Amino acid sequence: xxxxxxxxTEISVVEKEDVTLDCVYxxxxxxxxxFWYKQPPSGELVFLIRRNSFDEQNEISGRYSWNFQKSTxxxxxxxxxxxxxxxxxxxxxxxxxxxxxxxKLVFGQGTRLTINP
Amino acid sequence: xxxVTQTPKFRVLKxxxxxxLLCAQDMxxxxxxxxxxDPGMGLRLIHYSVxxxxxxxxxxxxxxxxxxxxxxxxxxxxxSAAPSQTSVYFCASSYFRxxxxxxxxxxxxxxxx
Numbered sequence: 141x142x143x144x145x146x147x148x149t150e151i152s153v154v155e156k157e158d159v160t161l162d163c164v165y166x167x168x169x170x171x172x173x174x175f176w177y178k179q180p181p182s183g184e185l186v187f188l189i190r191r192n193s194f195d196e197q198n199e200i201s202g203r204y205s206w207n208f209q210k211s212t213x214x215x216x217x218x219x220x221x222x223x224x225x226x227x228x229x230x231x232x233x234x235x236x237x238x239x240x241x242x243x244k245l246v247f248g249q250g251t252r253l254t255i256n257p
Numbered sequence: 258x259x260x261v262t263q264t265p266k267f268r269v270l271k272x273x274x275x276x277x278l279l280c281a282q283d284m285x286x287x288x289x290x291x292x293x294x295d296p297g298m299g300l301r302l303i304h305y306s307v308x309x310x311x312x313x314x315x316x317x318x319x320x321x322x323x324x325x326x327x328x329x330x331x332x333x334x335x336x337s338a339a340p341s342q343t344s345v346y347f348c349a350s351s352y353f354r355x356x357x358x359x360x361x362x363x364x365x366x367x368x369x370x
Binding site (some may be wrong): 144175177183184185187190206231233237238240241242244245247248249250 | 302307311315345347358359361
């Protein structure tokens with residue numbers, strides 16, 4: 141069965157520090173998709189990135205970067221020069237095909253990130 | 258373009274009461290999903306739909322029913338609420354293919370006393 145592990149339950153850093161959120165996954169599928177979502181204190185889930193299993197190229201978007209390593213089944217997320225607004229719970233998720241083209245997202249337990257001023 | 262909306266945002270029920278949660282999307286998405294989020298457990302899939310008039314069970318379907326009479330709406334019903342159904346409920350939708358990203362609504366916080 142698919143599984144996503146976010147071993148870091150909570151992380152607290154001081155503003156402007158760099159921080160990396162770890163994500164390790166398990167799957168038997170050869171084709172799969174990985175996601176990161178952000179859940180700020182307001183509660184909504186905000187999509188950050190989607191990565192397919194054939195594309196191991198790292199991605200950078202402003203202060204955010206993602207490192208996908210198939211060899212270690214990891215998809216880590218780094219925030220550079222963190223800001224207070226980055227404080228949120230971050231979820232890593234793995235797609236699992238169910239039926240008729242639908243997919244279930246298997247979520248990790250989330251990492252609560254607190255950025256202190 | 259409002260994306261995915263959910264009503265209500267908050268609700269308190271007594272054990273045994275019934276209610277319906279409404280999810281609406283204006284992106285012409287084929288696929289819609291209902292998840293629940295419990296502390297420390299991430300999100301789990303309750304039911305889903307691959308198109309108008311279709312529904313299917315997800316990971317934790319017991320105690321819930323769903324309907325998709327119109328493509329843009331996906332309803333989640335609780336016939337006889339139980340305290341174990343206290344949770345935050347999220348609706349999501351995606352365009353078509355299995356590869357497409359799911360976009361989430363703002364959530365409904367439900368408390369069953």
